[in-house]
Amino acid sequence: MKVLIIGASGFLGRTIYFIIKSSGNEVLGTYSKNGRDSDYVKLDVFDTGSLTGLVRDFKPDVIIWTVMNHELEEEIAEKVMPALCDVMGNIRFIFLSTSVAYEKNMSENVEPFLRSEESYNYHYFNGKIKSERVISRLPNYCIVRTGSIYGIDPFGVMDNRSLILKEHVDSKKTYIRAGNIKFSIIDVNELADAIIELATNDYVGILNVSEEKPVSHYEFNKALCRKYGWDDSCVVANEEKENIYYLDNSLRKRILKTRIGSLRREEEHEL
Template sequence: MKTLILGASGFLGGTIYFKLKNLGNDVLGTCNKNTNNTNLIKQDVFDVDSLLHLVNSYKPDVIIWSIMNHEQEEEIAENVMPILYEAIGDIRFIFISTSVAYEPNMSEDVKPLLRDETSYNHHYFNGKIKSEQNIKKLPNYCIVRPGSIYGINPLEIMDNRSLILKEHIESNEEYVRATNIIFSIVNVNDLADAIIELISNNYSGIINISEDEPISHYAFNRALCKMYGWDDSCIVPNIEKENIYYLNNSLRKTILKTKIGSLIEA
């Protein structure tokens, strides 16, 4: 089975690429910027002619979209995806999305919430939502809505949230985190394993993938400190405007065999 990973230089995409390669799979990965992995193909997704040529020449059985572009996600949804859909046809297409609404216990059929210009990261969230709307028209798609990704991948790369926390600890600077903002999380290695399972799975639709228990921003950072053996005295609790956006994993438990661990138990 041939797998094309668009965005294989990213934190998650690189993890999936590494794991598939180690399993002996035929896998081709792309990057947009320079990377230490010389096996990746440099590909600007906005160069749609080149992107279509890549798809048509490699002829993958599966395409994994692991690109995250916070500033241009809406442009991708409007200018790249409609053209790419035509080339996908019956190819298995796995699209890494994001949380699409702000409410507790979000199931896969939650109504997406388009953000206005005053909202944090509105281009990114709206772009993912717009892409989802069209992807649902494909015959063999799977939209993955993951929790916030953390951990150290097999390439020994640490997630950005942990790196920011580490910087505060090393500089002995207060790190104020909300106790009432609750969200879902998932370890990058568990998420990559679940996505690899979905490659050969016949499920078509949307699936949430995160740890079973949501966690506050404050508790999350303290749990990271416990896992890494760091001093957590710089983490200061506070209360902000409440924002609850965690996932319901009932469907994932019926579809996937991949075990999703828990940071809280670490």
């Protein structure tokens, strides 16, 4: 299997790259900055000529897109995705997306909700939604709507949310987190395993991939402290305007063999 990972220097991308390369498959990764591996190819995805040329030259069986750009995601959807899809043919395309609405137990057929300019990260969410529309015309794609990613990658690097929490733990500065806002989460290594399984799976469409049950922002940080053995006394709950956005994983459990665990101790069981 020949795999091309677009965005292989990111937290998830480098995890997928490491696992695939360690398994003996042929893999090529791209980066825009901070390339960690000598095999990575420097690529600006907005240079669509270089992007499509790389696809034609490498001739991958699978392309995995893990790029996440909070400011330019809409431009990626409008300028990059159409050009990439034009050269895709029957190549398997795995696209990392996000939660697309504000609902409890969002199924794969939930109606995506375009954010207004006043909304948090509206370029990012709207860009992912617009990219999904372009990609859904391909014959061999899987859009992965994922929970928020946490964990430690194969290089020993921790996710940004955990790093911010650790700063508060070390400084003993109060960290106020909402106890009533619930969201889906997923460990980076388990998400990588699920995406790699999808690379050789024949499922076409959208798939939610996250842990079985959502957590509040407060519960999430408390659970991280337990996981890493940190003092959690700095984490304090508050109530904010309710904002629910978690995923229904019923289809994932039917499609994938990859086991997804749980961050919270009391829910540690095989799903």
